[in-house]
Amino acid sequence: MTPVAACRLPRRWKGLAFLLPVVTGIALSILQAHRLDECLQATFVTLWPDHLELDLVLTPGMAVAPKILPGMDRDADGVISPTEADDYATAVLGSISLKLDGTPYPLRVTGREFPELELIRAGQGAIRIQLAATFPPLSPGGHTLTYRNSHLTHISVYLVNATLPPSPAIRITGQHRDPEQQSTRIEFTRTESAPGTSRGDGGTKENPMEPAQTQEPRAVNDVDGVRRPADSRPPWNDR
Amino acid sequence: MRLQILLIRLVVAAASGTLLFGAEPDSTASAARAAKAAQTFLGTLDETARSRAVFPFGDAAQRTNWSNLPTGIYQRAGIRFGALNDQQRTAALATLKAALSPQGYDKVLEIMTADQVLTDTSGSPKGLIFGTNEFYISFVGTPSPTQPWLLQFGGHHLALNLTLAGTNAVLTPSLTATQPASYTRGGKTYRPLGMENDLAFRFINSLDPSQKAVAILGERFHDLVLGPGRDGIKLAPEGIPASRLNAAQRALLLDLASQWIRIGPEPQATAKLAEVSRHFDETYFVWSGPTAPGSAAYFRIQGPTLVIEYAPQNLGGSAVNHIHTIYRDPTNEYGKQFATP
Numbered sequence: 001m002t003p004v005a006a007c008r009l010p011r012r013w014k015g016l017a018f019l020l021p022v023v024t025g026i027a028l029s030i031l032q033a034h035r036l037d038e039c040l041q042a043t044f045v046t047l048w049p050d051h052l053e054l055d056l057v058l059t060p061g062m063a064v065a066p067k068i069l070p071g072m073d074r075d076a077d078g079v080i081s082p083t084e085a086d087d088y089a090t091a092v093l094g095s096i097s098l099k100l101d102g103t104p105y106p107l108r109v110t111g112r113e114f115p116e117l118e119l120i121r122a123g124q125g126a127i128r129i130q131l132a133a134t135f136p137p138l139s140p141g142g143h144t145l146t147y148r149n150s151h152l153t154h155i156s157v158y159l160v161n162a163t164l165p166p167s168p169a170i171r172i173t174g175q176h177r178d179p180e181q182q183s184t185r186i187e188f189t190r191t192e193s194a195p196g197t198s199r200g201d202g203g204t205k206e207n208p209m210e211p212a213q214t215q216e217p218r219a220v221n222d223v224d225g226v227r228r229p230a231d232s233r234p235p236w237n238d239r
Numbered sequence: 240m241r242l243q244i245l246l247i248r249l250v251v252a253a254a255s256g257t258l259l260f261g262a263e264p265d266s267t268a269s270a271a272r273a274a275k276a277a278q279t280f281l282g283t284l285d286e287t288a289r290s291r292a293v294f295p296f297g298d299a300a301q302r303t304n305w306s307n308l309p310t311g312i313y314q315r316a317g318i319r320f321g322a323l324n325d326q327q328r329t330a331a332l333a334t335l336k337a338a339l340s341p342q343g344y345d346k347v348l349e350i351m352t353a354d355q356v357l358t359d360t361s362g363s364p365k366g367l368i369f370g371t372n373e374f375y376i377s378f379v380g381t382p383s384p385t386q387p388w389l390l391q392f393g394g395h396h397l398a399l400n401l402t403l404a405g406t407n408a409v410l411t412p413s414l415t416a417t418q419p420a421s422y423t424r425g426g427k428t429y430r431p432l433g434m435e436n437d438l439a440f441r442f443i444n445s446l447d448p449s450q451k452a453v454a455i456l457g458e459r460f461h462d463l464v465l466g467p468g469r470d471g472i473k474l475a476p477e478g479i480p481a482s483r484l485n486a487a488q489r490a491l492l493l494d495l496a497s498q499w500i501r502i503g504p505e506p507q508a509t510a511k512l513a514e515v516s517r518h519f520d521e522t523y524f525v526w527s528g529p530t531a532p533g534s535a536a537y538f539r540i541q542g543p544t545l546v547i548e549y550a551p552q553n554l555g556g557s558a559v560n561h562i563h564t565i566y567r568d569p570t571n572e573y574g575k576q577f578a579t580p
Contacts, residue, residue, distance in 0.1 A: 040462065044472060057468075062312065123312050126468055161464055164473040172475035179459050 036063040036123060039152055042159040047145065047170050047188055049138050052100075054107070054131040056092065056149070062123030064155045072127075073117060080114045088112075089129045095151035098133060101143055105133040140192040142173070148183035160184045266406035269504050270384045273403055276337035277382035277390065280330035284318070292318045296380030296387060297580045302573055305391065305398035306467045307414050307563055309369040315393060317377025331376050338390050338401055338408075343502030349431035350397045350415060356422045357395075369395035387578030396563075398467070401503065402574030409574035410503035411567050412470060418552075418561040432562050435549060438495040440532040442524070445488050446479070451530070454479040460528040460537035460558065463550045463565050473569045476541055478525025492524060496540050499547050499566040518543045535559050544568050 044055040060068045072080050072088045080088075089112040098105055111130035119125035149158060158181040162172045165188075174187040281289050294301040294316075306313040323331060336344045351371045358370035373394050380388030387404035396416035402409045417431040430436070446454055456477060465472055481489055496515060501508045515522065521543055528536025528551075535551040535558035546567040551558035570576065 042464070042469075124306070124308065157462070159461060159464055162475040164475050175456075175475070175477060177457070179457065181461060 036061040037155070039064055039068065039156045040159070041149060041151065041156050042161075043147070043149060044161055044163050045145070045147060045184075045186060046163045047165050047172070047186070048167055049169050049190060050136070051132060051134040052098075052145070053110070054096070054098075054133075054147075056096075056129045056131065058092075058127040058129070058151075059125070060120060060123065060127075062121070065121050065123060065125075067155065068152070069117065069120060072114070072120075078117055080117060085112050085114045088114075088127075092129050092151050093131060095149060096131065097146075097148045097150070099146045100133075100135055103135075105135050107131045107133045138190040140190050142187065142189050145186040145188070146183070147186070150182070153182070158182045162186050162188075266408075266506050267384070269506070270403055270406055270408070273334070273338040273390070273408075273504065274382045274384040274388075276330070276334040277378060277388075280327070280334045280376075281378075281382070283327045283330045288318060288322075291316070292377055293381060294377065294379045296389070296578075298379055299580060301377065301391075302379050302389060302400075302580070303468070303470065305393050305400060305414070307396055307398065307416050309367045309395035310373050311367040315375040315377075317375040317391065319372070320374045320376070320394075321372025334376070334390070335392060338403070338504060339399075340501055340504055340508060343504075346415065346431055346502060347392070347397065347399070349429050350417050351394070352424065352429065353417045353419055353422055353431055354395050354397075357418055387574070389573060399502075400573060402578055404574050404577040406507075407574060407577040408504050408507035409568070409571055409577065410500075410508075412572055413499075413502070413566050414467065414564065415499070415502070415566070416561075416563040420560045420562055432549075432564065435495070435498045435564065436562070437532075438491065438498065439536075439538050439549060440530070442488065442491045442495055443526050443530050443536075443538070444532075445491060446484075450479055450483060450488075453483070454524055455526045455530070457527045458529065460535050460551050460553070462537075462552070463548045463563055464539070465546055465548060465565055465567055466563070470567075470572050471569055474541060474546070476521075476523040478523045478539070478541075480520065481522045481524070481542075482520040489519065492522075492540065493519070496545065496547060499564070502566075515542060515545050518545075533559060544570050 039058055039060040042057045042059075044057075046053040046055070070076070071091070072084060074084055074087075075081075086109070089109045093107050093109055096107060098107055108131065109129065110132045111128075113128040114120075115125035115127065117125075120127070147160065149160070160177060160181050160183075162175055162184075165172065169191050170188055171191065172186060172188045174185075176185040176187070177183065281292060284292060301316060304316055306315075318331075320328060320331065335347060339347065351374060354369050354373075355371045374397065375391075375393060377391045378388055379391065380386065382388050382390075382403075385405055387402065390399070390401045390403065392399045392401075393414075396414075396418065398412075398414040399410070400413055415432065420432065420436075421428060421430045423429070443451070443454065464474065481492060484492065493512065493516065497508075497512055500511050500515070503511070519542070522545065523541050524538065525541070526536060526538045528534060530536070535553070537548070537550045539549075540547040546569060547564070549562065549564045552561040552563055
């Protein structure tokens with residue numbers, strides 16, 4: 001077991017001037033280690049039978065926030081107004097390209113959340129921009145979605161992932177990303193059994209990631225404030 | 240396949256000596272032990288400190304107030320370890336010891352010590368504060384053997400969220416990480432996430448070429464997908480399903496997952512492993528990066544009630560010396576199946 005006494009260890013290397021270059025190097029590495037000089041852009045793609053949703057989360061590091069903030073707080077009054085937030089979200093939208101089966105579909109902004117400016121400046125503010133595109137109901141069979149994010153390419157690292165489709169009519173069969181994850185090609189199928197609407201469609205094929213309904217119940221506690229699990233199973237994709 | 244799952248369950252049962260499904264008889268004792276230790280710790284605090292340590296169970300903001308980042312970039316609430324006297328610190332550690340498994344408690348101490356090693360060798364550059372004094376303990380809800388409450392403990396590279404609700408204990412979401420990945424104290428080398436790393440490489444290299452072709456998505460590792468702030472997201476499965484593994488590979492994969500699950504207390508951790516086993520055919524493993532042991536590679540284990548990610552960090556020195564991991568259950572984050580805020 002690790003000695004708990006380590007909690008109070010003295011800084012025994014303090015004052016060892018000859019170690020300064022090493023210590024400085026490590027210190028710089030720690031600063032770099034917290035993604036201070038990059039903007040992490042994580043995109044989650046949710047597919048439905050007749051539309052899709054993109055949830056784009058931008059987290060600028062502390063060192064790059066000053067480069068990004070002027071594009072958000074354009075009047076530099078220390079507040080990102082609703083208009084400024086809308087404009088920035090629209091600008092991001094312009095950096096996203098999307099094609100379904102080779103056909104481009106226009107995206108629209110459906111939501112945006114901007115944290116306080118100070119949080120962004122401190123490198124802990126996550127900006128969330130939600131986009132959506134509508135397309136004609138998919139025909140049964142295989143389909144391909146291509147996505148590319150070209151926002152802030154010079155300072156960004158990217159992640160892109162498909163979420164578990166909420167509709168049992170959609171099944172992801174492959175995700176092919178470029179090494180930087182700036183773009184992806186998502187292959188998926190639309191099953192024949194499910195009706196074509198996105199809300200309440202009733203495909204019968206179980207999603208492979210959904211717990212079987214026949215599973216044995218978890219431990220149950222009857223005390224006040226503790227719910228029985230059978231009554232509390234959360235819906236999928238309830239984020 | 241069902242026979243294989245049954246065999247795994249029997250092996251786990253034999254090793255643990257407990258029942259596999261649901262809470263075991265001694266889960267009541269384990270809940271009471273954790274609650275008593277927490278109450279004892281709170282009893283060492285004055286009223287002001289106690290009010291800073293305990294939040295209402297319905298406090299959603301505090302519930303999700305955790306991060307891997309150090310103070311200076313991220314400010315936690317609760318009681319800072321460095322503000323505690325010896326008696327209080329001992330009581331706080333006793334709370335962790337009572338609430339976690341022995342191996343989970345050791346892992347926490349090793350992560351904390353690694354962080355102290357980091358601060359000893361780097362100081363606190365540009366206002367970043369970390370090290371063992373910079374860990375925070377807090378409670379969402381009042382510790383109780385019967386009523387739901389959440390024990391939060393975290394600092395740089397650690398965020399434990401253990402919801403205790405009667406006999407149930409849920410450790411998701413929790414983040415374990417370390418930098419450095421290895422350090423020496425008293426002539427002994429510690430690797431806080433060493434088993435996770437070693438078992439993962441053993442597992443990926445146990446796959447035959449056709450299995451690897453399915454499991455490995457790319458040559459480059461990447462960051463956590465479901466890190467802090469990504470509660471409740473369910474990703475489309477990728478990689479190789481456990482249904483395509485042989486018995487030895489399945490056992491190895493389950494052993495790998497258990498490195499996170501068994502941070503939590505018994506017997507609930509064993510029950511969680513049994514739950515994961517029940518869904519094992521729908522559990523996937525995906526790898527991104529080289530497969531030579533010691534390489535920097537990302538992996539994810541993902542099932543209906545489980546997500547585990549392991550991500551080297553390519554920022555600040557060697558990526559293999561700086562690891563972030565996350566353990567989630569998208570159906571039961573913060574024990575929401577058992578406890579209504």
